[in-house]
Amino acid sequence: MEGFIIALFVCLILALISKYLSIPAIPFYIIAGVILGKTGLGIVHADEISRFFSDMGLLFLLFFMGLELKLDRIIANPQRVLTGGLIGLSVDMGIGFTAAYLLGFTLMESFIVGAAFYITSTAIIITSLIENRKLMSREAETIIWVTVFEDIVLIFILAVLSASDQNLLLFFVKIALALVFMYAVSFYGKEFLVSILERDDEIPILFTFAAVLTTAAFAIFFGIPQTLMVIALGAAFATTDPDAFEQHARPFRDVFMVMFFVFFGVTIDFTSGVDWFIIAVICTLAVVSKLISGMIIGVVIHGSTLSGLEIWANMISRGEFSIALAVLYGSPVIATTIAAMVIFTSIVGAFTAKYSTWMRKCIISHSRRKALMYHPHNGR
Amino acid sequence: MSAMALRSVNLPGVGTKYEVETDKGDTIAVFFTKTGSIQMYTLQKGCQTPSAAEMSPVEARRLGNILTGAIIEADQESVEIAFSALADLRITIHTFFIPRSVIGKTIENLQVRAKTGATIIAVCRHDKNIINPPPSFAFEEGDAALVIGESDQIKKFEREILVE
Numbered sequence: 436m437e438g439f440i441i442a443l444f445v446c447l448i449l450a451l452i453s454k455y456l457s458i459p460a461i462p463f464y465i466i467a468g469v470i471l472g473k474t475g476l477g478i479v480h481a482d483e484i485s486r487f488f489s490d491m492g493l494l495f496l497l498f499f500m501g502l503e504l505k506l507d508r509i510i511a512n513p514q515r516v517l518t519g520g521l522i523g524l525s526v527d528m529g530i531g532f533t534a535a536y537l538l539g540f541t542l543m544e545s546f547i548v549g550a551a552f553y554i555t556s557t558a559i560i561i562t563s564l565i566e567n568r569k570l571m572s573r574e575a576e577t578i579i580w581v582t583v584f585e586d587i588v589l590i591f592i593l594a595v596l597s598a599s600d601q602n603l604l605l606f607f608v609k610i611a612l613a614l615v616f617m618y619a620v621s622f623y624g625k626e627f628l629v630s631i632l633e634r635d636d637e638i639p640i641l642f643t644f645a646a647v648l649t650t651a652a653f654a655i656f657f658g659i660p661q662t663l664m665v666i667a668l669g670a671a672f673a674t675t676d677p678d679a680f681e682q683h684a685r686p687f688r689d690v691f692m693v694m695f696f697v698f699f700g701v702t703i704d705f706t707s708g709v710d711w712f713i714i715a716v717i718c719t720l721a722v723v724s725k726l727i728s729g730m731i732i733g734v735v736i737h738g739s740t741l742s743g744l745e746i747w748a749n750m751i752s753r754g755e756f757s758i759a760l761a762v763l764y765g766s767p768v769i770a771t772t773i774a775a776m777v778i779f780t781s782i783v784g785a786f787t788a789k790y791s792t793w794m795r796k797c798i799i800s801h802s803r804r805k806a807l808m809y810h811p812h813n814g815r
Numbered sequence: 816m817s818a819m820a821l822r823s824v825n826l827p828g829v830g831t832k833y834e835v836e837t838d839k840g841d842t843i844a845v846f847f848t849k850t851g852s853i854q855m856y857t858l859q860k861g862c863q864t865p866s867a868a869e870m871s872p873v874e875a876r877r878l879g880n881i882l883t884g885a886i887i888e889a890d891q892e893s894v895e896i897a898f899s900a901l902a903d904l905r906i907t908i909h910t911f912f913i914p915r916s917v918i919g920k921t922i923e924n925l926q927v928r929a930k931t932g933a934t935i936i937a938v939c940r941h942d943k944n945i946i947n948p949p950p951s952f953a954f955e956e957g958d959a960a961l962v963i964g965e966s967d968q969i970k971k972f973e974r975e976i977l978v979e
Contacts, residue, residue, distance in 0.1 A: 503827045561828045568867035570829065571844045571856035579826050681849075792864060 438479035439488075442471055442697045450693070457566050458789075459559040461754045462781040464693055465774060468700020485698045492695025493759055494665050495688035498647050500557075500586055501669020502677050502684070509583060519577050519732045520584025523750075526728035527553040534720050538713050540769075547764050550592045551773045552721055556754025557582045559781055563788040564749060574745040577736055581750070589756055590666055596764050597660035609659050617650075617671035625675050632679040643683040646672075662763065692755065699758050703774045704767065717772055718779040725751050741795055748791035752784030753777045895966065907966045908936075913958040914977050923950040931971040933964030 445467045453460035471479040479485075509516050531552025535545035560582055569575050598606050621628065632639045650668045654661035672680050726747045733743020754777055761773040787794075820836040830848040837843070840860035847853055853875040858865035870878065880894050893909035917925065927935055938945045938952070939959040945952070954960075962972055 505825075505827060508825065508827065557828060565829065565846075565848055565850065565852075565854070568854060568856070568869070570832070570846045570848075570854060571842075571858065571865045571867070576824075576826065579829060583827050 439485055442479050446693050446697055458785045459781055461696055462778045464696035465700040465778055468697040469703055472701030474705040479701050481698050481702050488691055488694035489698045492691035494647055494651055495684055495691055496755055497662055498665045498669040499688050501666040502673045502680055504670045505673060516580045516584050518736060519581040522731050523581050523728045524588055527724050530720060530724040544769055547760055547769055551757035551760045554585050554589055554756045555750050556752045559752040559754050560749060567788055574742050578746055578749050593662050609657055613664060614667055617667055621671040621674050628675045632676050640683045643680060703771055709771055714772055714775045717776050721776050721780050722751055722783055745791055748787040751787055752781040754781055907969050908963045909969050911960050913954045917954050918956050921951055921953045925976055927976060930975050931968050933962050933968040933972040935960050936963050937961040
């Protein structure tokens with residue numbers, strides 16, 4: 436318990452520092468966990484309490500993702516979502532999976548590494564677009580839609596990974612029934628739900644918390660993955676009053692997510708059995724692969740490599756979803772690799788996102804100078 | 816009103832975006848982000864990089880008042896609302912501090928509606944708001960009145976009621 440409180444205070448200080456420097460806090464939380472836990476000082480250990488908080492963090496992260504998942508908007512705008520999304524999926528997932536397989540992971544492990552390698556951090560990317568005041572750029576919209584696509588792919592990945600050891604037909608029937616039930620509740624109980632959310636006492640926040648936990652508990656009872664069910668709950672509730680649910684779920688998500696990151700770091704063991712060669716290759720490729728996919732997306736959608744560079748600069752960071760995959764399905768070796776990749780890419784990504792405008796200017800002026808040198812009369 | 820292009824998009828995770836392209840080809844984009852802040856970007860025609868300003872909701876409302884053509888003085892401010900669908904109906908709401916000459920008089924005594932056509936819709940007294948004060952309402956020292964009407968009626972109110 437003492438360790439837990441120490442971790443909490445370290446995180447509070449780190450959060451203040453990261454806000455002050457306006458860089459993402461996620462890598463710091465993980466590093467704090469690594470330093471306090473197994474690898475470093477060994478002060479903080481994972482126990483029942485921390486595991487509970489980490490689980491809550493994951494559930495609320497996914498519930499929130501469900502709330503944001505407005506399928507009608509994606510259906511209304513399929514071209515933009517699909518083009519960028521499919522390029523990213525095939526390039527990044529392809530490179531990540533192939534690299535992992537060639538480095539000696541099994542097929543299943545390579546799939547998990549590839550998925551974690553592919554999926555970027557919506558939290559980091561959106562915050563940095565706002566903080567760096569890049570919302571207006573045409574690339575920003577493309578980037579946002581690509582992250583939406585990734586969320587949908589994540590749902591499929593979670594379904595595939597959790598279906599692998601079950602009777603498939605029964606599994607999908609159970610999921611379909613649960614979905615029908617949740618959408619029916621949201622549809623027929625909409626007025627009731629909205630009336631609960633509009634109250635200004637503690638009922639809305641209590642209701643939100645209870646709804647997420649009850650869903651998770653029922654999912655375990657019926658033998659269906661709780662991750663998928665809380666996403667579905669979020670998506671179903673999004674048809675009532677998503678803003679109110681976001682408002683009431685946000686405090687839980689924010690606190691529990693921090694615990695989720697720290698205790699992920701705590702359980703990571705960098706001291707024994709770590710292949711630094713694998714980590715170095717995966718980290719480097721994680722940046723390079725996004726450059727390739729970013730460039731292709733930039734050229735295909737905006738017809739410009741500079742746009743591709745901008746997309747790359749903002750989409751390097753991996754984060755919460757990669758860690759979620761590591762926690763749910765990863766062996767210790769996978770978890771270590773993904774931890775290192777998340778720390779590395781989110782720090783590199785923070786810098787590239789901050790200085791991308793400057794990089795762009797340098798490239799433009801450089802190519803102008805070049806053009807003037809070779810064709811002095813065409814320039815300007 | 817000219818047909819300027821207004822586009823609004825709801826961006827998942829970010830918030831709502833409004834984009835206006837002016838007749839001269841400049842672009843202005845406003846984002847109401849989920850963090851509560853409001854970002855405004857302006858992009859001059861032919862330029863590559865926009866410039867941005869981040870505002871709190873209060874700051875954004877002030878800016879909005881300025882843009883609608885309202886006069887903003889040190890403490891007294893006014894808002895003009897134009898309803899383009901209703902034959903360009905323009906309504907002005909103005910705040911006034913009650914001068915000494917008016918203290919003790921009621922709205923009925925002052926004959927506000929008959930003399931000016933404007934209406935006092937609210938009075939702010941000691942940080943409390945009295946909405947729709949009755950004709951028998953008497954002013955006290957320190958009151959501020961919120962007056963609604965056409966801009967001519969507001970001017971008349973300022974000339975005839977406040978200075979006596």
